[in-house]
Amino acid sequence: GHALGMHSYSHKYSEIYSSREAFETDLDKIHSLIYNETGIDTMLYRFPGGSANTVSRQPMSQFADILHSHGYEYYDWNIYPGDNTGRAYPKEAIVSGILGNISEYRAAIILLHDSDTHGSTVEALPEVIEGLLAQNVQFCVMDANTPAVQQISY
Structure with missing residues (x-):
C-alpha cells in the first residue's frame, strides 16, 4: 500500500519559512491541490529540509504548531x-x-x-x-x- 502526504506547494524555503502567514498559505495550497486532484484529505506532512533545517530563520516550532492546529502531523x-x-x-x-x-x-x-x-x-x-x-x-x-x-x- 501507500499513503499520500504533503511536502510543500512551492518548495521555496525563503518564501515558505519567511513567516507564519507564508507557511500557512503554502500549506493551504498544497492541501487543496492534493484534495482537489485525488479526493484524499491527507493529514501527513514533511517539512522541506526537515523540521530541524538550517534554512528557516523562524523557529520551526511555530510551523509545527500550525500543522497541529489543522490536525496534521509532521514526520521527519x-x-x-x-x-x-x-x-x-x-x-x-x-x-x-x-x-x-x-x-x-x-x-x-x-x-x-x-x-x-x-x-x-x-x-x-x-x-x-x-x-x-x-x-x-x-x-x-x-x-x-x-x-x-x-x-x-x-
Missing part, C-alpha cells in the same frame, strides 16, 4: 542515505546507508528522492527492498498511528 526521517547531495550518488552507498542502519530503529522512516536526477535511488530500490525483507523488516503504510519521527522537540 531517521535514515537518510544521502541521495540528495546534488551530485550523482552511488547506488551502493544508498543500499549500504539503509541496510547498515535499519537495525538501529524499531520504527524507521527512510528519506529517499525520486526525481529524474536521482536515477541511482531508483536503481537501488530492488536491492534495498530485498535486503530489508531478508532482515525481516515489516513495511507499513504511514497513517495517524505511525510513530512520529521528529527532529525538533519543544
